[in-house]
Amino acid sequence: MERFNFTRRWTEIWGRVFFYCAKVVIFFILFLFTCKKQSISIPEPPRGGEFTLHSVNGKVSLSDYSGKLILLYFGFLSCPDVCPNTLQVYASVFEELKKQDLEKLEFFFIDVDPQRDDIKNAQEYVNFFSKKFLALSGKEDEVKQVAKQYGASFHKVPISSSMGYTIDHTTNVFALNSEGKILGVIFHGLSKADVKKKIEEFLQKL
Secondary structure (H helix, E strand, O other): OHHHHHHHHHHHHHHHHHHHHHHHHHHHHHHHHHHHHOOOOOOOOOOOOOOEEEEOOEEEEHHHHOOOEEEEEEEOOOOOOHHHHHHHHHHHHHHHOOHHHHOOEEEEEEEOOOOOOOHHHHHHHHHOOOOOEEEEEOOHHHHHHHHHHOOOOEEEEEOOOOOOEEEEEOOOEEEEOOOOOEEEEEOOOOOHHHHHHHHHHHHHOO
Protein backbone atom coordinates (compact mmCIF):
# COMPACT_ATOMS: atom_id res chain seq x y z
CA MET A 1 0.00 0.00 0.00
CA GLU A 2 2.80 2.40 0.90
CA ARG A 3 4.58 1.57 -2.34
CA PHE A 4 1.40 2.34 -4.25
CA ASN A 5 1.03 5.74 -2.55
CA PHE A 6 4.69 6.57 -3.22
CA THR A 7 4.30 5.73 -6.91
CA ARG A 8 1.12 7.77 -7.06
CA ARG A 9 2.77 10.83 -5.49
CA TRP A 10 5.67 10.73 -7.98
CA THR A 11 3.20 10.36 -10.84
CA GLU A 12 1.37 13.48 -9.65
CA ILE A 13 4.64 15.44 -9.26
CA TRP A 14 5.90 14.54 -12.74
CA GLY A 15 2.48 15.31 -14.15
CA ARG A 16 2.62 18.82 -12.72
CA VAL A 17 6.19 19.32 -13.99
CA PHE A 18 5.14 18.23 -17.47
CA PHE A 19 2.11 20.54 -17.32
CA TYR A 20 4.17 23.62 -16.40
CA CYS A 21 6.88 22.81 -18.97
CA ALA A 22 4.21 22.51 -21.65
CA LYS A 23 2.84 25.95 -20.68
CA VAL A 24 6.32 27.50 -20.96
CA VAL A 25 6.90 25.92 -24.38
CA ILE A 26 3.51 27.10 -25.67
CA PHE A 27 4.15 30.63 -24.34
CA PHE A 28 7.56 30.73 -26.04
CA ILE A 29 6.11 29.56 -29.37
CA LEU A 30 3.38 32.22 -29.18
CA PHE A 31 6.00 34.86 -28.34
CA LEU A 32 8.09 33.96 -31.40
CA PHE A 33 5.01 33.97 -33.59
CA THR A 34 4.00 37.42 -32.31
CA CYS A 35 7.50 38.84 -32.91
CA LYS A 36 7.39 37.64 -36.52
CA LYS A 37 3.98 39.19 -37.11
CA GLN A 38 4.82 42.56 -35.52
CA SER A 39 7.74 44.80 -36.43
CA ILE A 40 9.76 45.82 -33.37
CA SER A 41 10.66 49.52 -33.46
CA ILE A 42 14.30 50.19 -32.61
CA PRO A 43 15.30 53.85 -32.18
CA GLU A 44 17.74 55.03 -34.82
CA PRO A 45 21.12 55.88 -33.23
CA PRO A 46 22.41 59.45 -33.71
CA ARG A 47 24.46 59.53 -36.90
CA GLY A 48 25.82 63.08 -36.74
CA GLY A 49 26.88 64.47 -40.10
CA GLU A 50 27.07 67.74 -42.00
CA PHE A 51 24.52 70.52 -41.60
CA THR A 52 24.03 74.12 -42.68
CA LEU A 53 22.22 76.80 -40.65
CA HIS A 54 22.28 80.60 -40.51
CA SER A 55 24.30 83.06 -38.44
CA VAL A 56 24.26 86.85 -38.42
CA ASN A 57 26.86 86.71 -41.19
CA GLY A 58 25.02 84.23 -43.42
CA LYS A 59 25.10 80.49 -43.94
CA VAL A 60 27.34 78.38 -41.74
CA SER A 61 28.25 74.75 -42.44
CA LEU A 62 30.01 72.34 -40.14
CA SER A 63 32.64 71.70 -42.80
CA ASP A 64 33.65 75.38 -42.65
CA TYR A 65 35.53 74.57 -39.44
CA SER A 66 37.95 71.91 -40.65
CA GLY A 67 40.18 70.43 -37.96
CA LYS A 68 38.26 71.99 -35.08
CA LEU A 69 36.34 70.63 -32.11
CA ILE A 70 32.72 71.74 -32.28
CA LEU A 71 30.63 72.00 -29.13
CA LEU A 72 26.94 71.91 -29.98
CA TYR A 73 24.24 73.21 -27.64
CA PHE A 74 20.50 73.62 -28.23
CA GLY A 75 18.77 76.46 -26.39
CA PHE A 76 16.59 79.55 -26.69
CA LEU A 77 16.58 83.13 -25.49
CA SER A 78 13.62 82.85 -23.11
CA CYS A 79 15.13 79.86 -21.31
CA PRO A 80 14.86 80.83 -17.63
CA ASP A 81 17.87 79.11 -16.07
CA VAL A 82 19.36 76.05 -17.78
CA CYS A 83 20.61 77.90 -20.88
CA PRO A 84 22.20 80.88 -19.13
CA ASN A 85 23.76 78.63 -16.49
CA THR A 86 25.24 76.38 -19.17
CA LEU A 87 26.61 79.29 -21.17
CA GLN A 88 28.12 80.78 -18.02
CA VAL A 89 29.92 77.53 -17.19
CA TYR A 90 31.40 77.17 -20.67
CA ALA A 91 32.38 80.84 -20.85
CA SER A 92 34.24 80.40 -17.57
CA VAL A 93 35.93 77.22 -18.82
CA PHE A 94 37.04 78.96 -22.02
CA GLU A 95 38.78 81.62 -19.95
CA GLU A 96 40.89 78.90 -18.32
CA LEU A 97 41.81 76.94 -21.45
CA LYS A 98 45.22 77.32 -23.03
CA LYS A 99 45.25 79.72 -25.97
CA GLN A 100 46.22 76.98 -28.43
CA ASP A 101 43.34 74.79 -27.21
CA LEU A 102 40.83 77.63 -27.42
CA GLU A 103 41.83 78.26 -31.03
CA LYS A 104 40.97 74.65 -31.89
CA LEU A 105 37.34 74.77 -30.77
CA GLU A 106 34.03 76.45 -31.57
CA PHE A 107 30.81 76.64 -29.58
CA PHE A 108 27.53 76.65 -31.55
CA PHE A 109 24.37 77.81 -29.80
CA ILE A 110 21.56 76.44 -31.97
CA ASP A 111 18.37 78.38 -31.28
CA VAL A 112 15.35 76.08 -31.01
CA ASP A 113 12.80 78.92 -30.97
CA PRO A 114 13.09 80.55 -34.41
CA GLN A 115 9.46 81.63 -34.15
CA ARG A 116 10.33 84.20 -31.47
CA ASP A 117 14.13 84.56 -31.57
CA ASP A 118 15.77 86.72 -34.19
CA ILE A 119 19.28 85.55 -35.10
CA LYS A 120 20.71 89.00 -34.42
CA ASN A 121 19.24 88.99 -30.91
CA ALA A 122 20.49 85.44 -30.41
CA GLN A 123 24.05 86.47 -31.25
CA GLU A 124 23.87 89.47 -28.93
CA TYR A 125 22.59 87.15 -26.20
CA VAL A 126 25.46 84.66 -26.46
CA ASN A 127 28.01 87.48 -26.83
CA PHE A 128 27.04 88.57 -23.34
CA PHE A 129 28.65 85.36 -22.06
CA SER A 130 31.50 84.91 -24.53
CA LYS A 131 32.60 86.27 -27.91
CA LYS A 132 33.59 82.69 -28.67
CA PHE A 133 29.95 81.61 -28.92
CA LEU A 134 28.22 81.55 -32.31
CA ALA A 135 24.43 81.62 -32.54
CA LEU A 136 22.85 79.58 -35.33
CA SER A 137 19.24 79.19 -36.41
CA GLY A 138 17.00 78.27 -39.32
CA LYS A 139 13.48 77.16 -40.05
CA GLU A 140 12.00 74.98 -37.33
CA ASP A 141 12.14 71.83 -39.47
CA GLU A 142 15.81 72.54 -40.30
CA VAL A 143 16.70 72.91 -36.63
CA LYS A 144 14.75 69.74 -35.77
CA GLN A 145 16.67 67.84 -38.43
CA VAL A 146 20.02 68.88 -36.92
CA ALA A 147 18.77 67.96 -33.45
CA LYS A 148 17.71 64.53 -34.72
CA GLN A 149 21.12 63.95 -36.32
CA TYR A 150 22.78 64.35 -32.92
CA GLY A 151 20.23 62.66 -30.71
CA ALA A 152 18.77 65.88 -29.29
CA SER A 153 15.13 66.95 -29.17
CA PHE A 154 12.90 69.87 -28.27
CA HIS A 155 9.20 70.63 -28.16
CA LYS A 156 6.90 73.46 -27.11
CA VAL A 157 5.15 73.31 -23.75
CA PRO A 158 2.06 75.55 -23.27
CA ILE A 159 2.17 77.79 -20.19
CA SER A 160 -0.37 80.17 -18.65
CA SER A 161 1.44 83.45 -19.24
CA SER A 162 1.77 86.10 -21.92
CA MET A 163 4.63 84.09 -23.43
CA GLY A 164 2.17 81.35 -24.41
CA TYR A 165 4.74 78.56 -24.32
CA THR A 166 8.18 77.53 -23.21
CA ILE A 167 10.41 74.88 -24.74
CA ASP A 168 11.54 71.59 -23.25
CA HIS A 169 14.90 70.72 -24.82
CA THR A 170 17.96 68.54 -24.50
CA THR A 171 20.42 70.19 -22.13
CA ASN A 172 23.61 68.26 -22.88
CA VAL A 173 26.44 69.58 -25.03
CA PHE A 174 27.55 67.46 -27.99
CA ALA A 175 31.20 67.28 -28.99
CA LEU A 176 31.96 66.60 -32.66
CA ASN A 177 34.57 67.17 -35.31
CA SER A 178 34.11 69.17 -38.52
CA GLU A 179 33.00 66.03 -40.37
CA GLY A 180 30.08 65.62 -38.00
CA LYS A 181 31.47 62.61 -36.17
CA ILE A 182 30.15 62.54 -32.60
CA LEU A 183 33.11 62.36 -30.23
CA GLY A 184 31.01 62.30 -27.08
CA VAL A 185 28.52 64.11 -24.87
CA ILE A 186 29.15 66.50 -21.99
CA PHE A 187 26.23 65.98 -19.66
CA HIS A 188 24.36 68.83 -18.08
CA GLY A 189 25.18 69.45 -14.43
CA LEU A 190 28.88 68.62 -14.53
CA SER A 191 31.20 70.88 -12.54
CA LYS A 192 33.34 73.43 -14.35
CA ALA A 193 36.44 71.32 -13.65
CA ASP A 194 34.81 68.23 -15.18
CA VAL A 195 33.64 70.17 -18.23
CA LYS A 196 37.16 71.47 -18.78
CA LYS A 197 38.58 67.95 -18.45
CA LYS A 198 36.10 66.58 -21.00
CA ILE A 199 36.89 69.32 -23.50
CA GLU A 200 40.61 68.66 -23.19
CA GLU A 201 39.98 64.94 -23.74
CA PHE A 202 37.96 65.64 -26.88
CA LEU A 203 40.68 67.94 -28.22
CA GLN A 204 43.06 64.99 -28.03
CA LYS A 205 40.74 63.01 -30.31
CA LEU A 206 40.95 65.46 -33.22
